Amino acid sequence: MTVSHLLSIADLGAEGIDEVMGLTDSFVEVSARPIPRVPALRGKTVVWLFYEDSTRTRLSFEQAAKRLSADTMNFNVATSSVRKGESLRDTVLTIEAMGVDAIVVRHASAGVPWQIASWIGASVINAGDGWHEHPTQALLDCYTIRKHLGGVSGRRVAIVGDIRHSRVARSNVLAFAALGAEVTLVAPPTLLPPSLTGWPVTVSHDLDDVLGRCDVVYLLRMQRERMTEALLPTLREYTAGYGLTARRVDLLDEKALVMHPGPMNRGVEISAEVADLPRSLVVDQVRNGVAVRMAVLYLLLGSGVAL
């Protein structure tokens, strides 16, 4: 499959997601070597353009690019000429003029990665645009489910929490549904999107009821930085209704998995002890994220280069 950007998970479809999964297997093998590095992207340059905070996504893209022998450049918005009033377009054209092959972008506004892709020739990877999409998170989550449950097709996945403000939820629903999973959204009405028309999901407001019949419970953080009004009476009430506590874990099938994209707010959407259970895959998701991002960079920049 030939793609020049990864903006939405819809750019890949089921076939493209499967291709990334297969490539990821190769890069998991590379990552386990004593020297976990291949020359696939030697001579290519990847730059990060993060207008929003990140720990996992930025570092794992950096680790992925280095393991592929790409050169990397980090752009720190807080210490850049953005603070002197430079526009997004001028910033991007400036970076492109230095010779870059891929820009990994995170921005608070939905659609920014598409705008950037229309301005430049380099590949653009969406690392999170506002509430909209976060395709590499969806890919690493599909990979993690496939690894632990043998596949995504037919699996029942409950996504619980602040769906309304979550780009992870939007990309993951598209990816899980493309691969044939049954997705249930579980949230109080105020934390659901205003319209779910066209979403391939069912909705529940009763977490206890859903837990007994799901293979994966996928928790989301309250995106308080995106809330402009009071959508919840208190966090305590949210936790009482929707938090994954030790009592609620007992309602799960013994093989059911707990996932979370991070950062976790322990004691809110997930209790501290549940976060540390063997069935909680939070750390494995991060580990898989490096190999998945190697696969994405390779697909966009390195196809044709032997591994």
Ligand code: NCD
């Ligand atoms: C998420 C994000 O930034 O969209 N984090 C991540 O990339 N793993 C989720 C979040 O911030 O809650």
